[in-house]
Amino acid sequence: MTATRRERLADDALLLHLGAETPPIDDATNARVHRLAARIRAAAPAWLRDLVPAYASLAVFFDPDAIDASDVERWLDAQLADGDSATVATGSRCIEIPVVYGGDFGEDLDSAAQELGITADALTARHAAGIYTVAMIGFAPGFPYLSGLDPALALPRLATPRTRVPAGSVAIGGAQTGLYPRESPGGWRLIGRTPLRLFDPTRASPSLLAPGDRVRFVSIDADAFARMDAET
Structure with a gap:
């Protein structure tokens, strides 16, 4: 190396x-x-x-x-x-992220699917089928850049970024997918939202995800989102 x-x-x-x-x-x-x-x-x-x-x-x-x-x-x-002569455990975890896809939780899902030439259900299924890796944390505290997106789901960023993206938004930007840990401006395509708190400075480990972690997205409905949101 x-x-x-x-x-x-x-x-x-x-x-x-x-x-x-x-x-x-x-x-x-x-x-x-x-x-x-x-x-x-x-x-x-x-x-x-x-x-x-x-x-x-x-x-x-x-x-x-x-x-x-x-x-x-x-x-x-x-x-x-x-180099790689000795094997060292990376300590990576596999973390499931519950997501409500589309509707008020992911307002770009339908337009993104149309742009890709597939249905919204197909986009959701393919996005949730992936196993992603936290390549790095950046842009904002706790914002994970996830590698492993199906190349067929790659989408350009918005020409004009939003001034407000809700906390927990799951999005696609170019060949990556990621999650907004708190409300902020942003130009990625919003396809869903998680009720999990991705960044909390009062926790021993403020960021829920760390570089090297693996991530799976699990589709949930709005009722489950409300229950989980109340518990976090």
Whole structure:
């Protein structure tokens, strides 16, 4: 495993680039990012403060009072040199996300299906049939970018983003699907909504999903949504 480029983000952070940062999205490169992150977490060096995986890069935050950046670079080079020679468990989970598709919960479902040349039911079924991977968390706290979308469901973003997207919205943007953790502006196509709280700063782990997790969407009805929403 090699880094195509390495840069210093700050006095306490380094960024390792493992592949191209531009589309098309490379799932194999993203898997390498998560394997490297797992190796570093397993080693648990005392100076490590945080790891932030992205699609093709890994940010490594360290304690500058405990170690010099050059020593961190040498240590990371050794991890990269080992490549995939040792198997390290990524600790990934498979999490089910209940979703009401369409109607007031996913106002773009019908138009998206029409654009794709399929029925709304077919779009729902194909979206829910996938097993997705949290490639990275970004854009907003707790927003998961999910790889694994059926290429036939890829849709361009809206020409004019909405000023308000409801919290929990499930959406398609390009070749990705994702979930809006809180109300915010956004330009992805809204196809459904989950009652789960994707980000809660009062929880021990504020983000429900973490990079490397696997995700399954499970279709539910509005009554089930109301019950679950009241319980969360």
